[in-house]
Amino acid sequence: xxxxxxxxxxxxxxxxxxxESIEKGINLGLSDEPGEIxxxxxxxxxxxxxxxxxxxVVGSVIGGFDGRRGMIYHLAVxxxxxxxxxxxxxxxxxxxxxxxxxxxxxxxxxxxxxAEAMQFYFERGWERMDFIVxxxxxx
Amino acid sequence: xxxxxxxxxxETMVSLLRTLLGMxxxxxxxxxxxxxxxxxxxxxxxxVLLLDVHLPAVNGLDVLDQIRADEKTREVSVVMTSGLNxxxxxxxxxxxxxxxxxxxxDDLLGILKRNLNSTARGNS
Numbered sequence: 001x002x003x004x005x006x007x008x009x010x011x012x013x014x015x016x017x018x019x020e021s022i023e024k025g026i027n028l029g030l031s032d033e034p035g036e037i038x039x040x041x042x043x044x045x046x047x048x049x050x051x052x053x054x055x056x057v058v059g060s061v062i063g064g065f066d067g068r069r070g071m072i073y074h075l076a077v078x079x080x081x082x083x084x085x086x087x088x089x090x091x092x093x094x095x096x097x098x099x100x101x102x103x104x105x106x107x108x109x110x111x112x113x114x115a116e117a118m119q120f121y122f123e124r125g126w127e128r129m130d131f132i133v134x135x136x137x138x139x
Numbered sequence: 140x141x142x143x144x145x146x147x148x149x150e151t152m153v154s155l156l157r158t159l160l161g162m163x164x165x166x167x168x169x170x171x172x173x174x175x176x177x178x179x180x181x182x183x184x185x186x187v188l189l190l191d192v193h194l195p196a197v198n199g200l201d202v203l204d205q206i207r208a209d210e211k212t213r214e215v216s217v218v219m220t221s222g223l224n225x226x227x228x229x230x231x232x233x234x235x236x237x238x239x240x241x242x243x244x245d246d247l248l249g250i251l252k253r254n255l256n257s258t259a260r261g262n263s
Contacts, residue, residue, distance in 0.1 A: 010243065010244055010245075012155055013152070013155050013156070013159065013241070013242070013243075013244055013247075014240075014241035014242060014243055015241065016149070016151060016152055016155065016241075017152070017222065017240040017241035017242070018240075018241045020149060020152075020222070020240075021222040021240065021241070028151075032151070033151060034151070034154075034155065055243060055246075056239075056241060056242070056243070057241045057243075058241075078241070079222075080224075
């Protein structure tokens with residue numbers, strides 16, 4: 001299993017296929033269009049991580065750091081590769097990379113119905129923030 | 140210019156495949172998801188049909204059965220794709236190839252090349 005940074009554009013097709021295959025928790029939107037991915041990679045090429053097995057994309061995670069807080073997006077592991085520690089490996093990798101940039105606290109979002117994902121994050125030291133209501137706006 | 144017909148429900152994926160295949164010299168015909176795939180294959184006779192097993196309105200294997208049962212379309216090369224490993228089932232229904240998602244662009248290009256070569260041999 002290889003953990004490496006996203007290669008543009010050759011990883012676009014398999015990574016989108018991976019995200020589409022995830023049953024719940026990944027809602028593809030404007031930020032997942034190729035042009036937006038290219039923009040993200042120009043800013044943080046080292047925070048877009050893939051897991052590769054036998055030449056196939058089987059996992060992903062994306063990080064962001066604005067100088068104050070980190071954010072983690074699109075942790076995904078192909079169904080055939082779950083329960084082998086790959087999600088933990090990807091999370092450890094992105095957390096280490098954020099930490100190396102000076103990030104001291106990070107957020108991530110989980111859809112309400114995704115109890116399995118919540119349990120996964122609890123077990124890795126993440127806290128639920130019930131006092132916050134997320135807001136969003138297209139700019 | 141060889142023609143590849145796409146039966147794919149994700150518009151972004153269609154756009155990505157159109158760009159990739161266009162750069163490699165293929166003519167791409169992307170079907171609308173409310174379009175009759177079998178009818179389009181019969182009318183256009185593409186060199187290769189890239190057909191997802193799981194489409195919103197239709198089962199790709201049923202379409203493949205239709206294609207193989209009709210003498211006007213049975214020679215069309217069909218590459219089936221899925222996120223599930225359905226290779227055995229697809230080949231049993233008469234697919235030329237099965238491509239497990241997620242696949243790398245080179246995997247798709249290799250399969251297309253192989254199938255176009257075999258089509259050319261079959262026509263000679």
